[in-house]
Amino acid sequence: MGGAWFDYTVNGFVIGNIYALLAVGLALIYGVANLVNFAHGSVYVVGAYVGWAAITYLDTPLPVTLLCVVAVSALVGVGIERIGLRPLHGSSRIAPLLATIGIALVLDQVVQLVFTPDPRAVPMQVPEWRVAVGGGTIGALDLLIAGIGLTSAVVLYGFLRFTKLGWAVRATAQDSDAAQQMGVDVNRVNMAVFAIASALSGVSGVLVGMYYNQISTAMSFEATLKGIVALIIGGLGNVPGAIAGSLILGLTESYGIALFGTSYRNLFAFVLLIAMLVWRPNGLFAARRALPPEPMTGTFIARSRPVVVPRWAVAALVVAAALLPLLGQPYLLQIGANSLMYAMLALSLTLVAGTVGQVSLGHAALLAIGGYASGLLAMDAGWPVALSIPAAGLVTAALGTLLVFPAFRLTGHYVSIATLGIGEIVSLVILNWTGLTRGAIGLGGIPPLEVFGFDLGSVEGTYWLCLAVLVLLALLQLRLLRSHLGRTWRAIRDDPVAARSYGVSGDRYKALAFGFGGFAAGISGAITAHVYSYINHETFGASISILALTMVILGGLGNVAGAVLGATLLIALPEAFRFLAEYRILIYGIVLLLLIRFRPQGLMGTV
Amino acid sequence: MAPVLEVRGLRKRFGGVTAVEDAALDLREGELLSIIGPNGAGKTTLFNLVSGLDRPDTGSVRLFGQDVTGAAPERLAGLGLARTFQHGRVFGNLSVLDNVLVGAHARLRAVRPAVPVLGPLLELALAAIRPGGVRAEEAALREDAIRIISLFGERLTPRLDHPAFSLSYANRRRVEIGRALALHPRLLLLDEPTAGMNETETAEMQEVVAGLKRSGLTILLIEHKLEMVMRLSDRVIVMDNGRRIAEGLPQAVRHDPAVIEAYLGHREAGAAREPVP
Numbered sequence: 001m002g003g004a005w006f007d008y009t010v011n012g013f014v015i016g017n018i019y020a021l022l023a024v025g026l027a028l029i030y031g032v033a034n035l036v037n038f039a040h041g042s043v044y045v046v047g048a049y050v051g052w053a054a055i056t057y058l059d060t061p062l063p064v065t066l067l068c069v070v071a072v073s074a075l076v077g078v079g080i081e082r083i084g085l086r087p088l089h090g091s092s093r094i095a096p097l098l099a100t101i102g103i104a105l106v107l108d109q110v111v112q113l114v115f116t117p118d119p120r121a122v123p124m125q126v127p128e129w130r131v132a133v134g135g136g137t138i139g140a141l142d143l144l145i146a147g148i149g150l151t152s153a154v155v156l157y158g159f160l161r162f163t164k165l166g167w168a169v170r171a172t173a174q175d176s177d178a179a180q181q182m183g184v185d186v187n188r189v190n191m192a193v194f195a196i197a198s199a200l201s202g203v204s205g206v207l208v209g210m211y212y213n214q215i216s217t218a219m220s221f222e223a224t225l226k227g228i229v230a231l232i233i234g235g236l237g238n239v240p241g242a243i244a245g246s247l248i249l250g251l252t253e254s255y256g257i258a259l260f261g262t263s264y265r266n267l268f269a270f271v272l273l274i275a276m277l278v279w280r281p282n283g284l285f286a287a288r289r290a291l292p293p294e295p296m297t298g299t300f301i302a303r304s305r306p307v308v309v310p311r312w313a314v315a316a317l318v319v320a321a322a323l324l325p326l327l328g329q330p331y332l333l334q335i336g337a338n339s340l341m342y343a344m345l346a347l348s349l350t351l352v353a354g355t356v357g358q359v360s361l362g363h364a365a366l367l368a369i370g371g372y373a374s375g376l377l378a379m380d381a382g383w384p385v386a387l388s389i390p391a392a393g394l395v396t397a398a399l400g401t402l403l404v405f406p407a408f409r410l411t412g413h414y415v416s417i418a419t420l421g422i423g424e425i426v427s428l429v430i431l432n433w434t435g436l437t438r439g440a441i442g443l444g445g446i447p448p449l450e451v452f453g454f455d456l457g458s459v460e461g462t463y464w465l466c467l468a469v470l471v472l473l474a475l476l477q478l479r480l481l482r483s484h485l486g487r488t489w490r491a492i493r494d495d496p497v498a499a500r501s502y503g504v505s506g507d508r509y510k511a512l513a514f515g516f517g518g519f520a521a522g523i524s525g526a527i528t529a530h531v532y533s534y535i536n537h538e539t540f541g542a543s544i545s546i547l548a549l550t551m552v553i554l555g556g557l558g559n560v561a562g563a564v565l566g567a568t569l570l571i572a573l574p575e576a577f578r579f580l581a582e583y584r585i586l587i588y589g590i591v592l593l594l595l596i597r598f599r600p601q602g603l604m605g606t607v
Numbered sequence: 608m609a610p611v612l613e614v615r616g617l618r619k620r621f622g623g624v625t626a627v628e629d630a631a632l633d634l635r636e637g638e639l640l641s642i643i644g645p646n647g648a649g650k651t652t653l654f655n656l657v658s659g660l661d662r663p664d665t666g667s668v669r670l671f672g673q674d675v676t677g678a679a680p681e682r683l684a685g686l687g688l689a690r691t692f693q694h695g696r697v698f699g700n701l702s703v704l705d706n707v708l709v710g711a712h713a714r715l716r717a718v719r720p721a722v723p724v725l726g727p728l729l730e731l732a733l734a735a736i737r738p739g740g741v742r743a744e745e746a747a748l749r750e751d752a753i754r755i756i757s758l759f760g761e762r763l764t765p766r767l768d769h770p771a772f773s774l775s776y777a778n779r780r781r782v783e784i785g786r787a788l789a790l791h792p793r794l795l796l797l798d799e800p801t802a803g804m805n806e807t808e809t810a811e812m813q814e815v816v817a818g819l820k821r822s823g824l825t826i827l828l829i830e831h832k833l834e835m836v837m838r839l840s841d842r843v844i845v846m847d848n849g850r851r852i853a854e855g856l857p858q859a860v861r862h863d864p865a866v867i868e869a870y871l872g873h874r875e876a877g878a879a880r881e882p883v884p
């Protein structure tokens with residue numbers, strides 16, 4: 001028993017070291033650039049694959065493998081800085097964060113295209129011996145990982161403390177304007193920091209590959225998340241804090257697995273994340289609990305004058321859409337229905353992220369809640385589908401608002417991180433709450449769409465229902481936006497402090513937005529569940545959240561017509577170019593990057 | 608009758624810096640009290656403490672006879688306190704009219720029924736259904752907002768639909784004051800309303816503030832332009848390094864040796880006092 005605990009401790013410590021290599025880089029980048037780099041895990045995957053390729057094709061010994069990984073990863077880091085950060089200087093606050101998401105999509109896809117999505121085994125380059133210590137064992141790889149972690153920390157400390165560039169990095173982290181005035185080349189500092197951070201991330205990737213003896217492109221997202229969790233525990237931008245946070249996270253996870261089993265590992269990590277954000281958003285080691293100040297006033301979304309679509313044109317488009325089934329093209333209708341379901345999600349997200357400025361990265365969780373609610377009501381409680389779908393909308397509105405409520409006091413990047421974590425928690429709860437959700441098996445045999453005896457399971461039926469629901473939701477949303485709620489929501493987005501001073505309670509109006517948005521997304525998820533007839537905890541994953549965000553940015557944040565247009569374009573266009581199917585996500589990523597860079601207000605303009 | 612505002616022993620420190628030390632003031636109904644002092648004297652911090660954006664370390668604030676020390680700004684707005692911000696905090700993507708209408712938020716009654724728990728849901732439903740009462744209220748507020756905007760002559764009226772980010776700096780300040788007036792405040796806090804304005808614009812603003820004073824509004828004013836302070840104020844408080852160094856009638860304060868000393872000692876700060884927007 002004692003031996004097992006020793007092993008869990010060693011394991012937690014090793015994982016903590018791997019997280020530390022990730023989190024230190026995130027902390028450095030946050031320090032100099034005020035940016036949470038969502039592409040960090042993608043570099044980690046690049047590092048893992050470069051290591052794998054070097055060993056497999058070139059037969060490199062360990063030091064050369066590591067050197068290759070460091071070199072390529074650092075180069076990728078420099079690229080991220082050049083694409084995701086430097087050109088976006090002076091654009092809206094959320095732009096660089098979104099750009100790193102776009103870069104992550106692109107990097108992951110490129111790696112997948114080059115190496116195929118199949119997992120690979122990284123050959124072990126360390127002797128396989130283990131020594132017995134205190135009832136457990138320690139292997140050579142454990143020591144190597146600990147050694148690399150420690151060496152990196154020492155070298156980094158020396159660099160920051162004793163070199164001129166290190167001094168410049170620290171000066172920039174403290175006050176980048178002041179540093180610039182003192183002659184520090186902030187661009188060079190950023191580039192160096194991205195290079196160092198990415199090199200560490202890449203090394204972390206290859207070590208993890210050796211530790212688990214397996215790598216895949218799917219590791220990227222989780223690595224980013226874990227790095228961010230460790231970063232938040234230690235406090236954004238706090239380098240020693242990031243190391244401590246990583247070790248705490250590694251040990252928590254390891255003991256969590258020991259107590260409850262592997263499927264709880266990530267649940268622990270994300271619950272820890274949310275707890276930190278709620279109680280100590282500045283990290284364990286900060287003295288104050290208040291959030292650090294962020295730049296203020298009107299810089300949240302790109303300024304623009306939205307395109308005004310005349311009413312008759314909208315009406316004509318709706319009529320044309322309603323007549324589409326007459327063409328008798330079932331395949332087209334299927335794409336149409338799919339676009340419409342995504343449009344409901346985009347509607348919800350454009351309200352929350354665009355109108356109220358809470359950039360949610362976990363919006364797909366609302367689909368999951370809606371899908372499960374309606375599916376379970378119909379299957380287990382025997383409700384007719386016509387009732388279970390609206391009920392699912394209400395359940396999602398209530399549950400979604402309740403779940404995000406702890407994040408209401410957060411602003412900017414913190415909101416995105418919190419919603420990302422909450423989204424993951426929802427999916428993990430679905431996975432683990434077997435009694436209610438059937439766990440990993442998923443929900444099969446969900447009854448088809450049907451309204452008061454009318455079977456809508458046909459392609460036309462589904463399409464018409466989706467169109468009707470979407471038009472209703474969109475009209476309702478427009479009506480709310482034209483009431484006092486519209487200006488109140490947008491006031492909170494533009495300047496929460498001034499809004500409060502005029503009696504606008506942030507909590508109340510954010511809750512109303514998440515409530516209405518949750519209703520729309522819940523309905524979308526519910527309809528999807530009945531159309532698919534099978535869903536599981538992965539059906540509505542993080543990639544759908546990112547896709548929805550891309551739609552919303554493409555259409556113009558806060559713009560109702562834009563959300564529908566964005567959804568239609570991003571679902572329908574890839575179908576039109578089916579031969580490009582492999583490149584779909586890559587295209588989404590590139591679209592996102594181009595938009596942020598060249599048309600941040602989207603096609604229809606921000607509202 | 609209780610004074611409009613009663614501040615006692617207020618102190619606020621930021622790390623090692625004492626921004627406000629032992630602040631005290633009384634403001635009677637209809638009075639215009641100015642607070643002057645070099646940059647960094649703690650004037651804005653005092654405003655933040657009074658308007659609920661910051662909590663004092665010690666001391667008390669009473670508004671219309673109620674203790675509101677550390678109360679949330681939302682609540683203070685409900686009591687009739689409105690403020691403007693030194694560096695300007697308009698809602699950039701909202702139109703001029705919408706900016707001013709947000710100022711009237713605390714006056715919404717029909718669409719914000721004071722029902723516990725269910726209040727927010729009712730508000731959502733009323734916003735969607737818009738019964739006659741809600742429509743009438745919105746129309747009345749709109750009319751009132753347009754009237755307030757017309758206080759600035761032709762400066763803003765032709766620009767009702769323009770997003771605030773497209774306005775000149777001076778116009779953004781006017782929008783802020785319009786937004787504050789839309790609350791129908793019983794106490795108005797103005798933080799350097801003429802900062803960054805040229806002479807004509809300053810004179811216009813002075814007329815507007817004088818008009819507000821004539822209408823009986825109680826005003827607390829932070830202002831660097833001494834001429835305006837001398838013309839408008841009933842009383843003046845001078846602050847330096849977080850402390851009150853003088854208080855009295857405008858003419859008396861002007862010739863107070865401590866005041867002259869404070870201003871001379873901060874000549875450099877005074878030269879750079881106009882913040883760049």
Ligand SMILES: Nc1ncnc2c1ncn2[C@@H]1O[C@H](COP(=O)(O)OP(=O)(O)O)[C@@H](O)[C@H]1O
Binds near residue numbers: 625646
């Ligand atoms: N949020 C804050 N954090 C730290 N120091 C602050 C903060 N706000 C104000 N200060 C400091 O408090 C002092 C008073 O500032 P302020 O009230 O803005 O002066 P004034 O408005 O008279 O120019 C200054 O030294 C300023 O640097």
Ligand SMILES: [Mg+2]
Binds near residue numbers: 650651652693
């Ligand atoms: Mg000030």
